[in-house]
Structure formats: C-alpha cells, structure tokens
Amino acid sequence: MANEQTLTNIGAPHINSLAARRILANQILENLYQGLIEKDGKGVTQRFSDDVSGAEIRVVRIKPLTQEARELGATLNGGNYYGSTAQSESVEYGLKVLFTLDQPIDIFRVSQDMLPVDLLAAQTKNYTDLVNLNINAATFAEKIQSVWNAEIVSATSVNISELDSGEKLVDVFIEANSKLDDGDEDNGVSMFPSEDRIAVIQAAYRSTLYSSASGVLSLGGANFGYDILRKGSLDAGSEPRKLEDGFIGIIDNVPVHVASSLVLKTADAYLGFKSGGFLKDAVIGYVSSGMATSRGVASSPEVKVIDAPDGQGVRLQPLVRFGVETFYPKSVALIQKDGAINPFEEIDKLITTGITYGVVPPASRVVPSMTLTTAANAFTVTGTSCVGILYVQADAEITSLNAFFTAYLTPSSVSGVATDGSATTETDLIADKYLTCLGVAADGTIAFKSAKVAAQS
Numbered sequence: 163m164a165n166e167q168t169l170t171n172i173g174a175p176h177i178n179s180l181a182a183r184r185i186l187a188n189q190i191l192e193n194l195y196q197g198l199i200e201k202d203g204k205g206v207t208q209r210f211s212d213d214v215s216g217a218e219i220r221v222v223r224i225k226p227l228t229q230e231a232r233e234l235g236a237t238l239n240g241g242n243y244y245g246s247t248a249q250s251e252s253v254e255y256g257l258k259v260l261f262t263l264d265q266p267i268d269i270f271r272v273s274q275d276m277l278p279v280d281l282l283a284a285q286t287k288n289y290t291d292l293v294n295l296n297i298n299a300a301t302f303a304e305k306i307q308s309v310w311n312a313e314i315v316s317a318t319s320v321n322i323s324e325l326d327s328g329e330k331l332v333d334v335f336i337e338a339n340s341k342l343d344d345g346d347e348d349n350g351v352s353m354f355p356s357e358d359r360i361a362v363i364q365a366a367y368r369s370t371l372y373s374s375a376s377g378v379l380s381l382g383g384a385n386f387g388y389d390i391l392r393k394g395s396l397d398a399g400s401e402p403r404k405l406e407d408g409f410i411g412i413i414d415n416v417p418v419h420v421a422s423s424l425v426l427k428t429a430d431a432y433l434g435f436k437s438g439g440f441l442k443d444a445v446i447g448y449v450s451s452g453m454a455t456s457r458g459v460a461s462s463p464e465v466k467v468i469d470a471p472d473g474q475g476v477r478l479q480p481l482v483r484f485g486v487e488t489f490y491p492k493s494v495a496l497i498q499k500d501g502a503i504n505p506f507e508e509i510d511k512l513i514t515t516g517i518t519y520g521v522v523p524p525a526s527r528v529v530p531s532m533t534l535t536t537a538a539n540a541f542t543v544t545g546t547s548c549v550g551i552l553y554v555q556a557d558a559e560i561t562s563l564n565a566f567f568t569a570y571l572t573p574s575s576v577s578g579v580a581t582d583g584s585a586t587t588e589t590d591l592i593a594d595k596y597l598t599c600l601g602v603a604a605d606g607t608i609a610f611k612s613a614k615v616a617a618q619s
C-alpha cells in the first residue's frame with residue numbers, strides 16, 4: 163500500500179473542526195507508519211506513543227552473565243555448589259525524544275467552521291511526508307554518525323567496508339552483513355540477531371545491486387532471472403514496495419531498502435553538512451540490526467484546529483516529536499565508496515577541542531559564518547560561531563565537504579589551520595586561485611567561505 167491515504171471515509175465535502183481534529187490525528191499516525199523505511203523490529207526498536215510530555219524514554223537492557231564453567235571434584239572450585247552467586251545486572255540508556263516538527267499550517271479561505279476534505283487530506287499528506295522524511299533522515303544520520311564517532315574513539319575502522327574498484331557490490335554487501343555475525347564482545351553480544359536486520363542503500367545503487375554485470379542478475383539462472391526482471395526486485399520471491407518504504411528485495415537473508423537523494427541530503431543537514439551532497443558522494447548505505455538502535459515517536463492525540471489569525475481560514479497545529487539513538491556502533495556495518503573519508507575524524511585531527519559531533523535537527527544547528535580577505539602572502543578570516551577554521555587553495559571555489567578534503571588531503575596542497583580574527587601567513591598563495599575556508603561550530607555544523615587570492619607582491 164503506497165503512502166497515499168486520503169480522507170475518503172468522510173462522505174460530505176466538508177467537515178467541522180471537531181471531526182478534523184480526530185481524523186487528522188489518526189491519519190497522521192497511519193501515514194507515519196506506512197512511510198518509514200525502518201520500522202519496529204527491522205533496523206530499529208520503536209514504539210509509537212501519544213505521550214508528548216516526556217522528554218526522554220528510558221531503555222533498560224539486562225547485561226549478560228559472565229560466569230565461567232567449573233569442574234566438579236577439581237581442587238579449585240570443585241564442590242557441589244558454586245562458591246558464589248551471579249547477580250542480575252542491567253544498564254539504562256536515555257532516548258531523548260526532542261526532535262520536533264510542529265510548525266503551524268494555514269489553510270486559507272474556507273467557510274467558517276468547515277474544512278474542505280480534499281484540502282485537509284492534501285495538507286495531512288504533506289505533513290506526514292515531511293515527518294517521514296525527517297525520521298528516515300535522522301535514523302540514517304544517527305547510524306552513520308555512531309560508526310564515525312566510534313572510529314575516532316578507537317582510532318581504527320569499526321565495521322566499515324569499502325566498494326573498491328573491480329569489486330561487486332553484492333559481495334561487499336555480504337561482507338558487511340557478515341560483520342554483524344561477529345557481534346559486539348564489549349557489550350556482551352555474541353552475534354547480532356538476523357531476524358531484525360535491514361539494509362538501507364542510496365537509490366542510485368539499486369541498479370548496481372541489480373545489474374547483469376555485477377549484481378544479482380550476474381549470478382545465473384534464467385528462470386529466476388526473468389522473474390527478477392519482471393518484478394524489478396532483487397530476488398524472485400519479493401514484491402518491491404519502493405514508494406511505501408523503499409523495499410526492493412532480499413539479499414543474504416536481509417531485506418534491502420532504498421533511500422532517495424532527498425533523504426540523504428536531509429541526513430546531511432542532521433549531521434551538520436548544510437551544503438549537502440557529502441553522504442551521496444561518500445556512503446553507499448549500511449546493514450544494521452534493530453537490537454541496538456532505539457527510536458521513539460510521540461504524536462499528539464489531537465491536531466488543534468483554530469481560526470487563522472492573519473485572515474480568513476484555519477490554522478492546523480500538529481505536534482510530532484521523535485528521537486533516535488544507536489547504543490552499539492558495531493550493530494551497524496557501513497558500506498562506503500572507495501577512498502571515502504570520515505569527516506569527523508579529519509576535523510578532529512586538526513581542531514582537537516571544542517566540538518561535539520552528533521545528530522542535531524537542522525533548524526537548531528548554529529551555522530558558522532565567516533568574512534575573508536586576501537592580501538600579499540597572507541589572508542584574514544574572521545568567524546562567527548566558529549570553534550576552528552581550516553583553509554585550502556584550489557582552482558575554483560569549494561562548496562562541498564568531499565571536495566574540500568579531497569583538496570586538503572592532497573600532499574602538495576596549500577592548506578592548514580587558520581588564525582581566527584587576525585592575519586594568517588601563507589607564502590604559497592597564488593594570485594587568481596581561490597582560497598576556501600571551512601568553519602566548524604561547537605555542534606559540528608560546517609560552513610564554507612571562498613575568495614579569489616589577491617595579486618601578490
């Protein structure tokens with residue numbers, strides 16, 4: 163069933179605001195569940211709630227037992243009973259449900275106390291589509307961020323697989339899935355469950371998984387191949403649900419879903435990459451277990467409907483809050499493009515203090531700004547809300563994170579850490595090239611500022 167629900171159960175062409183409140187709330191909950199890529203038990207553990215008052219949900223996990231086996235009759239600990247007892251222990255995690263979508267929606271020029279059903283249905287779909295987009299993007303961003311942050315802490319790659327030149331994506335997919343079989347010893351997980359796993363890849367890579375050259379169609383078997391081609395699925399037995407939740411089939415016993423470019427761009431914004439495009443350039447997707455990612459969604463039991471204060475019409479006042487957190491980074495097996503960087507790690511090497519990397523809603527991020535002037539063998543950059551500023555010289559302006567670090571990490575690059583607010587000496591500046599500065603805020607939000615290099619004396 164596609165995410166195209168309308169209010170056809172109302173027979174009259176107009177309904178009053180009391181009925182609208184009830185139907186809007188029910189419709190929003192139904193559409194929210196239908197449009198999500200990762201649902202309860204597949205990729206995440208989630209419970210819907212009509213309680214919008216609590217800021218945090220407590221998640222309790224029973225810690226595994228750590229006792230060792232003994233031998234009866236042995237000199238050491240060989241008695242009839244074990245010399246001590248094991249204690250049941252638990253650990254609590256806090257899942258904050260503070261991401262909010264509550265901007266009022268105005269419907270203009272309707273008769274007093276009556277709402278056209280078609281307008282109401284359209285606005286309900288618009289709103290639930292927006293909420294679904296944000297929940298999907300925040301979930302994608304949280305899983306990516308948890309792996310990247312763990313890489314900084316451990317200084318080693320944590321469940322990251324790269325699609326190298328000449329490799330088949332289906333083989334790298336199976337490699338990533340196999341990493342979840344190794345569990346997480348530090349957290350007492352011998353093996354992550356297989357029944358709650360999900361794979362989410364960017365939509366552009368569906369054809370790579372599917373193709374006759376390097377995907378499932380290259381595995382042979384004409385009869386199954388015809389069925390796969392007819393359905394457009396990754397296996398002969400599945401029916402794709404692209405519009406509903408992105409499902410395209412099953413590989414290695416894992417359901418595979420696609421995420422659109424808009425989901426990735428929105429996830430970029432949740433990670434602080436306001437310019438967008440980084441995840442699409444760097445990340446193919448991931449395989450993950452729902453055991454270690456919790457997500458909460460709280461929706462108000464009614465949508466308020468009031469007179470529009472600015473003119474004829476009504477104002478809808480919806481309220482949905484949500485939050486997502488991955489407790490064990492090893493529950494996510496990340497699939498990246500060849501040579502993709504961890505931007506958090508690269509920035510952390512150069513700007514060592516003052517930054518917290520995390521998933522933050524775009525409207526609550528502090529976007530740094532900079533003024534930049536160049537002079538003979540030097541430049542001056544002044545940042546607002548910047549914890550640190552990096553710079554690199556290139557032939558053109560740089561506006562993306564991937565392009566910035568591609569240039570910055572080139573061995574011969576003219577690059578470094580700028581002095582905020584005063585002149586930074588750089589004798590290798592070349593006239594008419596461009597200097598691009600990357601400013602980072604305390605919450606990890608990134609912004610760019612470029613200027614043409616002035617003539618040198």
